Amino acid sequence: MNAIIDPRSIQADSTSAVGGLAIRHVHKGFDIDGRKLSVLEDVSLTIAPGQFVSIVGASGCGKSTLLRLIAGLERQDSGDILLDGVPVAGPGLDRGLIFQDHRLFPWLTVEQNVLLALSNSDEAATDKRARVATLLTLVGLDGFAQAFPHQLSGGMAQRAAIARALAPQPQVLLLDEPLGALDALTRLRLQSELQRIWLTQRSTMIMVTHDVDEALFLGDVIVVMQPGRIARILHVPSAHPRDRADPALTPLKAEILSLLHAG
Amino acid sequence: MSLIAEFPPTSFVYAERIEDHDPPPAWLVALIKRARGLVLPLLLAAAWHWASSIDASTAYALVPLDQVWERLLQLLSTGELAINAGSSLGRALTGLALGGVSGILLGSLMAGFPLVERLFGPLLQAFRQVPLLGWLPLVGLWLGSGEEAKQLLVAVAAFHPLLLNSYEGFAQAEKKHLEVGRVLMLSRWRSFRFILLPTALPSILTGVGQALAFAWISTIGVELLFGTGAGLGSLMHTAQMAGDMGVVLLCVISIGLMGYGLNLILSLVRARLLRWRVTG
Numbered sequence: 001m002n003a004i005i006d007p008r009s010i011q012a013d014s015t016s017a018v019g020g021l022a023i024r025h026v027h028k029g030f031d032i033d034g035r036k037l038s039v040l041e042d043v044s045l046t047i048a049p050g051q052f053v054s055i056v057g058a059s060g061c062g063k064s065t066l067l068r069l070i071a072g073l074e075r076q077d078s079g080d081i082l083l084d085g086v087p088v089a090g091p092g093l094d095r096g097l098i099f100q101d102h103r104l105f106p107w108l109t110v111e112q113n114v115l116l117a118l119s120n121s122d123e124a125a126t127d128k129r130a131r132v133a134t135l136l137t138l139v140g141l142d143g144f145a146q147a148f149p150h151q152l153s154g155g156m157a158q159r160a161a162i163a164r165a166l167a168p169q170p171q172v173l174l175l176d177e178p179l180g181a182l183d184a185l186t187r188l189r190l191q192s193e194l195q196r197i198w199l200t201q202r203s204t205m206i207m208v209t210h211d212v213d214e215a216l217f218l219g220d221v222i223v224v225m226q227p228g229r230i231a232r233i234l235h236v237p238s239a240h241p242r243d244r245a246d247p248a249l250t251p252l253k254a255e256i257l258s259l260l261h262a263g
Numbered sequence: 264m265s266l267i268a269e270f271p272p273t274s275f276v277y278a279e280r281i282e283d284h285d286p287p288p289a290w291l292v293a294l295i296k297r298a299r300g301l302v303l304p305l306l307l308a309a310a311w312h313w314a315s316s317i318d319a320s321t322a323y324a325l326v327p328l329d330q331v332w333e334r335l336l337q338l339l340s341t342g343e344l345a346i347n348a349g350s351s352l353g354r355a356l357t358g359l360a361l362g363g364v365s366g367i368l369l370g371s372l373m374a375g376f377p378l379v380e381r382l383f384g385p386l387l388q389a390f391r392q393v394p395l396l397g398w399l400p401l402v403g404l405w406l407g408s409g410e411e412a413k414q415l416l417v418a419v420a421a422f423h424p425l426l427l428n429s430y431e432g433f434a435q436a437e438k439k440h441l442e443v444g445r446v447l448m449l450s451r452w453r454s455f456r457f458i459l460l461p462t463a464l465p466s467i468l469t470g471v472g473q474a475l476a477f478a479w480i481s482t483i484g485v486e487l488l489f490g491t492g493a494g495l496g497s498l499m500h501t502a503q504m505a506g507d508m509g510v511v512l513l514c515v516i517s518i519g520l521m522g523y524g525l526n527l528i529l530s531l532v533r534a535r536l537l538r539w540r541v542t543g
Contacts, residue, residue: 073442097446103439107461107539116457117447150541168447 019171019204026079054219096170334509358417366425374433428470432463
């Protein structure tokens with residue numbers, strides 16, 4: 001399952017100074033039946049390049065909206081979102097997004113799905129195919145290049161979606177409850193895979209989840225959200241790769257849970 | 264009682280008995296399955312032949328099959344059947360292409376742009392209420408009874424099913440897929456080619472199936488009505504005037520078989536294009 005990867009084959013950013021995010025006083029509301037519903041109120045957050053940030057919170061707290069703002073799919077009402085100092089003004093290949101449902105195109109094979117993510121690259125077709133093959137190895141999908149999405153299990157489809165999101169080599173990878181739709185065992189396995197991929201890639205990753213254990217296993221930083229706002233930002237001292245039973249995680253888990261219940 | 268002796272009600276023994284028999288080879292099963300569809304036509308032909316031999320009046324209305332066979336050989340040797348069948352086929356396919364492409368174009372534009380939908384929607388709805396025969400006098404007046412008139416009517420017949428089905432297909436585009444297109448920064452052309460078109464394709468192919476049937480039926484219809492030029496409909500028209508029932512029958516059979524063949528080809532194309540879909 002764990003494919004052996006030469007980290008140099010997937011171009012990791014050695015300068016590592018890119019992929020830093022600054023979110024400053026962001027407000028966002030939606031019009032629902034003519035009434036303004038505030039989803040994010042004065043949210044500020046700084047994310048260092050290469051960090052793994054977990055955002056936890058109950059459903060409806062605005063965590064997915066925050067991710068969609070960073071992705072450029074929605075626009076904030078006020079405040080700034082800066083990627084390496086440049087304001088985000090829409091979607092861009094410097095940010096990849098993985099959804100809860102894999103959202104592969106059912107009419108394309110796994111390989112074609114990942115290739116499509118490279119359509120803005122001017123590499124030669126053979127180079128693109130080679131890169132797709134490397135990515136599929138990275139996510140453990142060797143031999144499934146020609147499969148159609150309906151032939152894959154949920155976990156495999158999500159792996160393919162991860163490969164697709166990684167293909168344009170984004171500096172920031174945004175994960176919107178990426179493992180939320182998977183069964184418990186697949187989930188645990190993919191958490192370890194995500195960690196391995198992150199250690200290989202070393203790009204910034206921001207993952208929204210409502211699974212506290214998942215957040216703690218993967219995150220350097222845990223952002224705990226209560227409806228509309230950030231309640232607390234916690235730093236996880238343990239090194240990667242992490243042991244799920246690490247006793248240092250226990251008090252953090254208790255703190256996060258109490259915050260979530262308070263909100 | 265001998266049955267019970269042969270097949271004791273023990274599943275174990277029963278299973279063994281089953282394995283004793285080699286299953287018939289797959290190609291034979293497939294052939295038998297296919298051949299079942301021929302049973303009724305053959306019975307019908309036999310009944311036809313029997314009825315035609317009752318007396319002279321039935322022999323006129325229901326031509327004996329050996330006479331039909333003779334006429335077939337004649338028509339084949341003169342090339343008359345091939346020329347007329349080819350002419351009808353060409354007319355139907357040209358009409359399908361003309362009407363179909365305009366239907367798909369307009370349908371996709373109506374799905375993509377609300378303004379186009381509001382502009383064309385009511386007009387096309389009203390237009391659709393006029394049956395094909397209702398256009399006949401007007402088209403006859405404008406274009407006469409030549410090739411252009413026939414072609415136009417066939418195109419109109421093929422236009423509507425593809426307009427409706429492609430509109431429906433393109434309107435189905437899912438936000439979740441379009442969003443992926445935005446995240447991946449796909450160009451407008453690539454979004455169309457890789458997201459919108461595949462979404463609409465099942466619907467469009469359903470439309471092609473209907474349009475093909477309508478085009479074929481209306482091709483024969485206008486040929487019969489105008490009775491000019493080449494075509495199976497014209498051939499049938501002439502044969503009817505001459506009381507040549509053998510040729511009439513041959514035309515009916517050819518029209519049926521060709522329509523069947525066209526449909527078969529389309530279903531193969533369809534299966535190939537939609538192989539990404541979950542089957543069953």
